[in-house]
Amino acid sequence: MLQTSTTFKCFTLKDIQTATRNAIPDKQEDDFCCVKGWINRHTLAPTKKDSGLEISVKKLNRVNHQKRSVWLRKINNMGQLSHPNLVKLIGYCLEDQYPILAYEFLVNGSLDNHLFNRSSNMKPLSWTVRMKIALDIAKGLAFLHSNEVEVIHGDIKTSNILIDSNYNAKLSDFGLEKIRDKFGEVNSSLTLYIAMSQPYRYIAPEYYITVRQTKRSDIYSFGVVLLEILSGKCADAKNWPRCELGDKPERFHINQYMIFQLMDSYLEGQYSLHEAGVVAIIAIRCLSRDPKYRPKMDEVVSLLEQNIGF
Structure with missing residues (x-):
């Protein structure tokens, strides 16, 4: 409701x-x-x-x-x-x-600080906390995408994910665009503005053809965030394998084996192969080049809840 x-x-x-x-x-x-x-x-x-x-x-x-x-x-x-x-x-x-x-105000700041800007007094996030954050993001996005709300976030990125004192994650800077205006059309000028404010690595490949943000482009951005949660690295960092990060919009062409290679070494021993495999498959599906093959966010929520021990 x-x-x-x-x-x-x-x-x-x-x-x-x-x-x-x-x-x-x-x-x-x-x-x-x-x-x-x-x-x-x-x-x-x-x-x-x-x-x-x-x-x-x-x-x-x-x-x-x-x-x-x-x-x-x-x-x-x-x-x-x-x-x-x-x-x-x-x-x-x-x-x-x-x-x-x-x-x-959320006391623990943004997710990007925890993943990419670790200071001496900031411990890396555990596997359990990272998966909780991933599920929270998915729940927030599923709510926005629901039939009752019909909102495209348009700017999913780690700096727009804020964390409270109990490590609950919340999406910020949402609500910029309804799916349709009162005439049933997408506001393309607003969509262009949203995308221009979003870092290159989070923008779905089809945007460069359609110049429009959709629910499916939000899901692509979520897939990039999920990769960053697993790896603890910014997805445009130089130490990412070249086969996964190129100059073309279709830069994330990855498989499950590649994701296991990227896993944050700090997480070693904290997760089962089944759990990591499920999350890897979710990320791969979210990053599908063809938008129609990306899962809906309520499906992502169900997969995480059923397989990550919540």
């Missing part, structure tokens, strides 16, 4: 400035700028630093100012949706020159 968010606030600019201690950035190289703020858990009014509810505040940068319509669509879509594996949108502000969104 479709769940809708019941806590959704239109903040004033003064509210945002008070909550973040005037720390709202002007711009940065990425699409979105992000700072931390604090609000009252019940009234959502700004409160003292390190008290109340922590929020993550994002602001559209100057480069993409012309895409204000994208943000208005984002606010509308995200404000209506609620799911355990989606980052909760708490509110928004349109008083500034650039639109601002306020999300729940």
